[in-house]
Amino acid sequence: MTASVGSIHPLDPLGSSELAAAVAQAKVAWKLDHRHLFAMVQLDEPTKTELTNLQPNSPVVRRARMMVWDKSRGVVCEGVLVLGGATGALVEIAGAKAPVLSSESEQAIAAVRTDTRIIEALLQRGINDVHTVHMETWPIGAQMPKYLDIGRRVIWTPMWHCPTPQANFYAHPIGGLHAIVDLDTGEVVDVENDQQIPIPQTPGPYRASQTGANIGLKELAITQPDGASFTVNGWRIDWERWNMRIGFCQREGLVIHEVQFDDNGVERRIARRLSIAELVIPYGDPSQGAYRKNAFDTGEFGLGNYTNSLTLGCDCLGEIVYLDAAVTQPDGSIREIPNAICMHEEDVGILWKHVDIDGQVEVRRGRRFVVSSIVTVNNYEYGYFWYFYQDGSIEFEAKLTGIVLTVSDFPGADHPSATEIEPGLWAPFHQHILCARLDMDIDGTSNSVVEVDAFAHPVGSKNPYGGAYETSETVFATESVAQRVIDPFKNRFWKIINLGRTNHMGKPVGYKLVPGHTTFPMALPDSVIGRKAGFMYKHLWVTPHVEEERYPAGDYPFQHEGGAGLPEWTSNDRNVENTDVVLWYVFGTNHIPRIEDWPVMPVERAGFQLKPSGFFSRSPGIDVAAAKPACH
Known part of the structure; x- marks a missing residue:
């Protein structure tokens, strides 16, 4: 199926009619029947080269990538077809098993x-x-x-x-x-x-009907009399100086594409594609009811399948614009998800402030653009929130809530890997480990990644008073040296730079990746989950961009023996300097349940920031106009 660039963009998710057409085409071309289940059907995203060569009003080819499970033979097959056009071969994937349908x-x-x-x-x-x-x-x-x-x-x-x-x-x-x-x-x-x-x-x-909850506050009304400050054109969003495209797929759920910032009239690329490519929950309780609970919610279930329909005033607050989504059911029918993605603005307090010695006060209110979705997988809810700020920063925040998983044991038992939250009711220790796939394109595709550590010299000529410190920068040359962990003792962060583009100070332009709340995996590396989720033992991986390398634990984690994904790819120790790179940032929480996490867990947060570091000539926040005099 083709359309002009003006009416549909190659990165737009497949809509319900397109999914239905793809299923019908696949059934005929590949001779599929009741023995075949559609495990995943999603957009086969255009390559970077295809996107770069795209011309206005040129025809857009829409492709669907399909994962089919042949129940009769126990075989996973994959194929790509052009909607209304050529159908590629349906290829068997040796040793793979389909996710839970x-x-x-x-x-x-x-x-x-x-x-x-x-x-x-x-x-x-x-x-x-x-x-x-x-x-x-x-x-x-x-x-x-x-x-x-x-x-x-x-x-x-x-x-x-x-x-x-x-x-x-x-x-x-x-x-x-x-x-x-x-x-x-x-x-x-x-x-x-x-x-x-x-x-x-x-x-x-x-439930409110059961608890009689009556602790309330006076109404807080979020109003924008002139409407929202962002515009929506299909799946393209323009807000303040930002523009981007929103995506959605059956496996990862919410995706962000083509992130750009208008720097004094120049559209500057920051990222090509941002997503959370995996979410794994290793449980640390050896009891019979918990030790096998080590689910890959993204790879073994597909987060898109479990995306909520969001509710105005509850999940999102303010002047809201929603995007609908659709997913394919195993039998080939299509299920629509109204209000799958929420977009709105939030006031985030002061952006900057200074009081000069003459008493002159300059202060700017800060606002951020929010793109979010929420999924429910069994007992837990996961909110994925992408924030875009007026100072050029990007933030991702995962909001974890829902009901802690429970097992039973005798009241007061010796059960050291769980918390007793009611008599005989235990919540096992566990971790939520996420992996962000960050396809950064800082002013182009020739990027490098730099590790920045702060350090102090011993007292001497370079540190005569004991308070001086410096930074050291290490450019990663290959994949093996780019497998890193956080180090709070060195205040470590990482920069993505473009050596071919310099700022007004002659330094490479860049963005820095700032770790937020994270954790170290507790499962031993030679455990089953340790082998399957080998990516979780490093907080940062850097790989050259390869279209087929999409998921950090590999394409098929269900009952896989382990070693797939990042550990396998990086064993080749490929070049990652001055080339098109992908960063994989691993973060999460170590959840030792509290009694106060029951009966529903208050939101716990984990995430990271991407902040300009020499990308602009000054703070973009300085160009933000003062608010109307209604602050006091």
Whole structure:
């Protein structure tokens, strides 16, 4: 399918009609039937060369990249087709397994509900209605039982009791009872029923109708009488001096493309593509109900599938503009997600201020443009928020909320890897580890990455009073030396520079990556999750730009033996100096649950900043006009 550049852009996500057309075309061209499930269907993004060569009003070729799961043969296939045009070959991917698909999860749970072993085990626990039991389908993220390690594609089902329709079932985990299901055959291949732990009985109400919450404040109205300051043209956004394109895909969810800043009439490129390419949650509790919970929410589920429809005044506040999205279901039907992405402005306090000795006060209010989406994957919500500031800075913030995962144990038990939040109700220790894929193009594609450390000389000629310090800069030449960790003792940060472009001081233009809240992985490197998520052992990786290198744990983490993605690619030790580079920044939180995280966890934040560092000739904030005299 082709369209002119004026009506549709090559980076626009595939809409519902395009997805439907792609599915129909694939079924005919590749002879797909009921044995084939559509695991992922998303835009096959144009290459940088294609985007660079794009001319106004030239035809736009729309391509769909498809991941198809052949259940009958247990084979993953991939193919790319041009909508309304040529259809490429459907290629088998050796050794790959498809992610967990929604229809398979439903079928697996239905099979477990009718299994006589499960029904009997529930009766032993005083539960006579299997439909009052909530079940979830989780990949087996730890050692696979030997009798199952024969290539089966399996999940396991932790369970919770839901005594009333609106009860918080996470308050009532059913300990020691799990089913293992073959996703392809629908067979319940095993039932684990080897612990008799009392089901915790203390409820965990959180709905307003249950809690009677009545702590309120006076109304805070966010109004913009003249409307929002940004304009929306399809998926292109212009705000203040920024412009960018918003994207969305079934795997990563929210994506930001083509980030530029108008520097005195010159459109300057900062980034080509920004996304959170993986989110993995390693659990640190060795108990039976937790040790296998090491899910890749991006690679094993697809965050786009779980994107919320956002609500005005609750998820977003102010003058809001929404973008809708669509995803393909396993059977090829299309599901639309209204209000999948929210865009609005926020006041962020003062941008800058100074009071001179003559009493003259200069102060500027700061505002930021916000692009956000929120996903719900089982118990947790993840909000992805991209912020663009008037001083040329970019920030990403992940907002983590939802309900902590729970297991049962005896009240007061010796359970050192979990927090007892109610009698017999335990929340296991775990980590949320995210990996941002930052395809930076600082004034072009020839970039280098520099590590900047602060240090002090011993007292002597270079530090006569003991208070002096300097910085050292190290340019990364190859991938092996560009695998780095944070160092707060050296106040470490990294710069992305363009050696071919200098500022008015003769220095290379650049942006710096400033770490925010992050963590170190606790799982041992030779553990199953350690091998599969090898990327998490470094906070920064730098690779040359390769279109096919998209996900830090590889394309297919489900039941993968490990070593794929960044560890594999960087083993070639390719050049990353003065070339087109991609930065992979790893960050997250170490969650030792608090009692105050129950029954719903207050938002916890993690993220990073990208700040201009010699990119401009002065602060862009100095050009921001003073606000109307309504501050006091």
